[in-house]
Amino acid sequence: MTATIKDIARAANVSHMTVSRALNHSPLIKEETKRKILEIAEQLHYVPNVNAKSLVLQRSHTIGLFFTSMVQGTSSSFLAEAIRGVGQEVGVQYNLFLRGIDDFEDFSSIHRRRFDGILLMSQSERDDAFIRHVREQGIPLVVLNRNVGDPSIVNFVSNDREGAYALTRHLIDSGHTRIGLVEGIASYKSTQERKEGYLGAMTSAGLEVRKEWVVEGRYDVESGYLAMERLMALSLEERPTAVFCCNDDMAIGAMKAAAEAGLQIPSDLSIVGFDDIGFSHYTNPPLTTVQRPIEQLSRMGARKVLELIDEPSSGGELVLLDTRLVCRESVGAAESF
Numbered sequence: 536m537t538a539t540i541k542d543i544a545r546a547a548n549v550s551h552m553t554v555s556r557a558l559n560h561s562p563l564i565k566e567e568t569k570r571k572i573l574e575i576a577e578q579l580h581y582v583p584n585v586n587a588k589s590l591v592l593q594r595s596h597t598i599g600l601f602f603t604s605m606v607q608g609t610s611s612s613f614l615a616e617a618i619r620g621v622g623q624e625v626g627v628q629y630n631l632f633l634r635g636i637d638d639f640e641d642f643s644s645i646h647r648r649r650f651d652g653i654l655l656m657s658q659s660e661r662d663d664a665f666i667r668h669v670r671e672q673g674i675p676l677v678v679l680n681r682n683v684g685d686p687s688i689v690n691f692v693s694n695d696r697e698g699a700y701a702l703t704r705h706l707i708d709s710g711h712t713r714i715g716l717v718e719g720i721a722s723y724k725s726t727q728e729r730k731e732g733y734l735g736a737m738t739s740a741g742l743e744v745r746k747e748w749v750v751e752g753r754y755d756v757e758s759g760y761l762a763m764e765r766l767m768a769l770s771l772e773e774r775p776t777a778v779f780c781c782n783d784d785m786a787i788g789a790m791k792a793a794a795e796a797g798l799q800i801p802s803d804l805s806i807v808g809f810d811d812i813g814f815s816h817y818t819n820p821p822l823t824t825v826q827r828p829i830e831q832l833s834r835m836g837a838r839k840v841l842e843l844i845d846e847p848s849s850g851g852e853l854v855l856l857d858t859r860l861v862c863r864e865s866v867g868a869a870e871s872f
Contacts, residue, residue, distance in 0.1 A: 538579035546575045552845045563628055563841065597630040598840065599650045601665070603658035605635035608720045608754040610784050612812035613829060617656055617679075620833025624841065636661075642668040650674050652840040654833075657681040658723040675843035677836045680829075681724040687851040689843070691836050695725055695809075698825040698858030699732025699779070702807055705823070705860060706777045707740045710869030711805065715748040715775035717762040717785050723754075729781045729809060748775050752785045759788025767796055776805065776869055783808035783815045783824055790818055790865070801867030811861050820864035828856045 540558070544551040549572065556564040557572035558581075600621055602609055618633070625631060629651070636655075639645075642665060645653075652675040655662060659681070666683065669676045677689045706714050716733050719726035730749075737744050750765050752758035759780055766774055780786035786808030790800060798804050800820060808815060811826035835854065 538576075538581045540581075542579055543572060543576050543581060546579065547572050552842070555845060561628075561845075594651050594844075595630075595649055596628070597632055597650055598625055598837075599632045599634070599645070599653040600656070601653060602633075602635050602656045603662055603723075604637045605633070607637070608658060608723055609635075610754065610782065610810070610812065612783075612814070613810065616829040617833045620830040621654060621837040624834050624837035636665050639665075645669065645674075646672050647674055652676070652844045654679060654836050654840055656833075657683065658720075658725060660724070661722065675840055675847060677840045677843070679832055679836045682853065685851065686853070687849065689836075689839055689851050690853045691832050691839075691856065692853070693827045693829070693832060693856045693858055695728040695827070695858065696732040696735070698809065698827070698860070699729040699781075700736045701732075701858075701860045702809065702823075702825050703733045703736035703779055704740075705862065706779065706805060706807065706866065707736060707742065709777075709805065709866055711775075711777040712742050712869070713748070713775045713777070714742070715750070715766050715778040716744075717750050717752045717759055717778060717780040717789060719752055719754045719781040719785070721751060726781060733779055747773070752781065754782050754784060756784050756788035756791075759785025760792045761788075763789035763792035767792065767798075777866070778804065778806050780806065780808050783810045783812045783822060786822055786824070786865075787814065787818060790822075800865055805866040807866060811859075815861075815863070818865070823863045823866045824861050826859040826861050828858070832856055 540551045540554045544554045553564060554572055557569040558576065605614065622631065645668065653669050655678045657678050657680055666678065679691050682692045683690055703714060714737065716730065718730060734744060747769060750762040752762050766778060778789060780789050786806055789806050793800060793804050800806055808822050808824040811824045815822040815824050
């Protein structure tokens, strides 16, 4: 009887996925392990399946890392963390292709011969057409950052709603009752989740949310600056004493606008952000924010897509990663106002 990959796996005490990698000379396996498996295969007189081998030879050794947009709503720090996380898992064994979905007029250039696997850092339901196309092409897919609500898709997401709730609660516990919100891009799921967390905390504390306290931004520094100008245009008695900006970039813009208006943070105004980018340590004062595990999320997604390349699966999963409140010096007690 002809030996199979499973026979080799049992003899080598490894998974059949590891055996497959060794037989196909994958760079993802240690040289020592590969030598051991090849020796056992030779001892068992293993004959490779020609059809399976031909499929392996068609691999492009390219993984796509796609974003909703690499220009709109994607900060440089978010982009860097995502690339770093994926790169740590992929290493030099695969080429990494980066692109925003909004760069494509159609998706005809995205097919199985070009990509062995795809990671999508998704922000918006507009990405669903891209997701359908990738799945129709039979390309292993992992969706990051947005819960797509499809149990057949592998999905890694940070719990932004919980993080926003904790951040708003921190402001409330500091004595603030007039808390403003600078939103991100309206169509982005992260914007919706963070707003829900803010509203949930305000409602549970019995606090009013006035419409003039909620200002739309675009996840960039300039929109945070302009949003803060709108909030400061309110009378002193009507304006918020604390402002939750839905990302750190907007919080940095808001801090600049407040400083130019002669306000001291946090003695005159408390400002918080979201994401915990590198610059949040170095603002004046250092920014209170929420840390999202973007690098960890990206690493986990990359690891999973590599698994799916070697062993395709029709099953999905949803993994929700916790956020963490990072308290620094941009929040003051409301009694000081």
